Amino acid sequence: MFKAVVYVTLKESVLDPQGNAVKGSLHSLGFDEVNDVRIGKYMEVELNVNDRVAAEERLKEMCEKLLANTVIEDYRFELVEA
Amino acid sequence: MFKAVVYVTLKESVLDPQGNAVKGSLHSLGFDEVNDVRIGKYMEVELNVNDRVAAEERLKEMCEKLLANTVIEDYRFELVEA
Structure with a gap:
């Protein structure tokens, strides 16, 4: 049996509105x-x-x-034997 | 400057309906x-x-x-000097 951890990230060139919203919230909380x-x-x-x-x-x-x-996202994964 | 990678996961005891939905979709696609x-x-x-x-x-x-x-989620992060 294997356990996999999969990471999916937006490609560098793709805008990330969700990330921008979180950045805005962090700024409002004083994390400048x-x-x-x-x-x-x-x-x-x-x-x-x-x-x-x-x-x-x-x-x-x-x-x-x-x-x-895969049009807008990259993925990578790590496999660990469980 | 630092770059941090933050991982937020549901605590073990918390049900994960989104994960179950993905599992169901994978099964329908033949990933039994x-x-x-x-x-x-x-x-x-x-x-x-x-x-x-x-x-x-x-x-x-x-x-x-x-x-x-933090009521239902755990977090961990890694810091890399950028």
Whole structure:
């Protein structure tokens, strides 16, 4: 069994209105030292697979098909045997 | 200047309906090996601070006040000098 941690982030060139909103809120709260905020997604996926290569292959497919929108987002993942 | 990566996750005991929905979608797409999905938040925060201890202190405050709901969520962060 494997546990995967998947990170999905907006590509550098894509505007991040949610991040800007959080930055604005932090400024209103007095955190003026905040220059920039970018928001992404974090997912933990438990896989009932015994082979690391197979797990990587399947995770890649999941990211491409559902977890990330590859037009505007990048993804990466880490696999840990559980 | 520091760059922080903040991870906010639901506490173990808290139900994750969003994760369950994603798990259901993965199953419908044929990824039956997926046992469980938990969804969290991922944030990159750029801080205009020169001192690491001060940066940690301020980030902790931001997490407690805005970035995480500490009743149902845990947070952790990593600081990298940029």
